[in-house]
Amino acid sequence: MANHTTVLDTIEITDLEDNSQLRVEVRACSELGNRGVPGLQISYLGYLVNFEPIQVERWAYQARKAGQDALLLDQSWDVHQDQYVRNFLVLGTPLRARVHVKTRSRTNPLVREYPLPFALEE
Numbered sequence: 001m002a003n004h005t006t007v008l009d010t011i012e013i014t015d016l017e018d019n020s021q022l023r024v025e026v027r028a029c030s031e032l033g034n035r036g037v038p039g040l041q042i043s044y045l046g047y048l049v050n051f052e053p054i055q056v057e058r059w060a061y062q063a064r065k066a067g068q069d070a071l072l073l074d075q076s077w078d079v080h081q082d083q084y085v086r087n088f089l090v091l092g093t094p095l096r097a098r099v100h101v102k103t104r105s106r107t108n109p110l111v112r113e114y115p116l117p118f119a120l121e122e
Contacts (some may be wrong), residue, residue: 003029004031005030009022009026011025011026011099013110015105016105017104021059022044022083025043025083034052034054037053039051051097056116071091082102083103094116095119096112096115096116098114
């Protein structure tokens with residue numbers, strides 16, 4: 001069976017400082033990861049973040065171990081304090097992917113959340 005992807009959301013924010021643009025695309029995938037199950041994929045600036053059960057299970061463990069409800073993922077583009085794309089795994093029912101997108105000309109980041117199409121066994 002082939003992987004079918006559907007674009008769920010596209011975030012495009014222009015930075016008025018230099019007219020650059022941050023573009024983030026969120027896709028639902030019918031087959032993702034080693035198990036070939038539905039998942040969520042976030043792409044931006046050449047990065048891909050896959051929210052599939054095996055990886056999400058590891059991130060959820062790290063979040064619980066640190067006593068956090070939301071884990072900032074290493075796969076974030078977080079090199080500037082005033083311009084970034086930050087990805088989070090948010091624990092709860094349902095599990096969610098959260099994206100923060102901030103440019104220098106915005107006062108506050110744009111925040112969006114997307115439910116994951118699977119649950120983890122506790």
